[in-house]
Every structure is written in C-alpha cells, then in structure tokens.
Amino acid sequence: MVNQNSRFSWSDTGAADKTVNVIFEGQNCTVPEGVTVAAALLGHDDNHFCHSAAQGDKRAPYCLMGVCFECLVEIDGLKNRQACLEPVYEGMNVKRQQVEG
Template sequence: MPIDALFRSLQLAPNHVRITFDGMPLSVPAGVSLAAALLAHDVGHTRESPVNGRPGAPYCMMGVCFECLVEVDGQANAQACLIKVEDGMSVRRQRGARDLLIGGADDE
C-alpha cells in the first residue's frame, strides 16, 4: 500500500505563473485550477449574485454549483474550478448578471 501523501501543498508546487485578479498581481502554482489558486490567496468572494448582490466563492470545486463564476480575459461566466491557470491570465470578479450575446457582433 502506498504511503505517499494523496494531497500536496500549493506552496510546494515547483513552478509558478503570474495572473492578475481585479488588477492585483498574484503568483500562483502552475497546473492548479483557477479556483484553487484564488482560494490559496484569500481573495474573498469571486462573484456577486445578480439577484441580491450576495457574494459567492468556490464551493463544490467540480463545476456543479456555479459559485466560482469569474471573468477571464474579458470572457464572463467562466467557472474558475474548471479552468487551469495560465501565465498572464487576467481575472476579474463577476459582478451581477452578464449580457447574453446572441449572434455575431454584426447583428446590431
């Protein structure tokens, strides 16, 4: 039976990448989910409810609850728990509901 630890500390990850969260630069372990990286940096909430403004943060960590929605590189409604961090990624807290774009940009 293997006795190696099943989990590894984020601080022990060998490589780091740089991302920004609401303009704040962060150095995060390469290869982890965006949600895990944000939780490790105690960013607080990652979204605000479109109904009542209630703050939300990563909860289920498997894409079911949608509490970890963020805006990544200008794309809203991204589930942070399902996205691996990439160097240079720009992440913003999602505030309220986002517009649903139907069709192309020429449909105005």
C-alpha cells in the same frame, strides 16, 4: 512577487516548482502552475469571486467540481467562466463576475 493580499502562502505547501503569474482584480498573484483559478484565488483577502444575480450577495467556490456555479469569474474578458474548472496560465487576467441587472 507574491500577492500581499493573500492569507495563503504557496511556499508553505510543497507546491510545484514552476509558477505562473495571474492578475486578479489588477493585482499580481504568483501561483503554482497547473492549479485551477479557484484554488489559486481561495486565499485572496476577502474570499469572494462574484455576486449573486438575485440579491447581490458575495459568492465563492462551493463544490469545486463545476456543479454549483458559485465561482463564476471573468477571464481575459470572457464572462461566466467557472474558476474551479479553468487551469491558470501565465498572464491570465481574472476579474470578479459583475452583477448585471
């Protein structure tokens, strides 16, 4: 089942034959096995993963190599995970990082 809220179609990219199902904000997303969470979610409907702690602005991946911390998400209940460094796996549950103040 492909996420209907995504503007990106993995089937158009020559993606890997194996896929995994990842849950993002309660919605099932079928993505190629081995990509990072950031790569899997970049085409999601509103392009943001978290909010800045300072002003609550929407944030999305920027550097994609673990330097900027703009892609923080909650993975399986663990907060402050960098989506650009975490490979997806079957059944992974990803949520937007919530601003705590």
